[in-house]
Amino acid sequence: MFQALIAEDSKPILRNLKALLQTSGLPIQVAAVATNGEEALEICHHNAIDILITDIRMPKMDGLTLIDQAKKINAKLKVVLISGYNDFEYTRKAINLQVCDYLLKPVERSQMMEVMERVVIQLIEEHHTESSVFDGIMDQSASRLMKLEPVFFEQSKLLWVVRKQIFTPLSDHWDSGIIKMRLTEAFEGHPFWLFPTQDPLQLLILTMLLSLRATITI
Structure with a gap:
């Protein structure tokens, strides 16, 4: 199960995103939510987060700064950016921060599912590559369930x-x-x-x- 953090200052949008993830049927668990960038970064410091879903415009710390700082904690972090049509310039800059994908407001279920399915596929492929070093050594059933945190590779x-x-x-x-x-x-x-x-x-x-x-x- 992959752990997701949602950072969004609009509480209605935050509730909608959380509900969409929880009912998606994908192997994603909403580990935490945050209403500003500083709170989200603090969560990244203390939790093993696989997926960060963040708005661009947030109080205390904007989404792009959050992404930059969060990737210093976990370089393998998968990021999905939430943006409005007027934020295209910010979205373009986010490409340099290796953002996986983006969601346009208002976020619809089909849009969310399409993006998150791609993120899950990327995570599964990376996980398989990382755990393949134990092929022939580890019990196969345990190897399929194994999840290596970033600290393992330090x-x-x-x-x-x-x-x-x-x-x-x-x-x-x-x-x-x-x-x-x-x-x-x-x-x-x-x-x-x-x-x-x-x-x-x-x-x-x-x-x-x-x-x-x-x-x-x-």
Whole structure:
């Protein structure tokens, strides 16, 4: 499910856009809404947003400035610009900010569906490309559901393999949820990624830590 943020200062239009997305049947969840650019940017700082739908003219921070700043947080962010017929010059400038598409006011359902379907296709294609590095390693069902956040690509990774010993008895401790909890304690707030592999007795861990100072007991 892809996470969307709608930034629009007109509350009726905001409600309409949210309702259109929620009833679209597309794999998009409205994670948050904002009525000005500064509020929207703050949401981008604290949430993993895949799609930004923003008006051009907003108080405190206009849509183009918001797009520029939001893409510094997440370069892979997909942006759909909302504009009126009188905002064509702004729309032209938005092309330089790598805006995916635009919606003209008043936004109609057919128009919204056409644009958002294209955005979803782009996201799915990118996701498939990113996750293909795990082909032949990860469990295929988990690979299809995997979603890598932008922070994953920021640095090189250390790879760890956790494997259940063959002759040890079965235990509730060999559970991905419990293991993830132990790793969270061990890595002390540093990011890590835990993936199931094709071997049910083996898990793959990727971390940006240079060293592991804690002992993990599972």
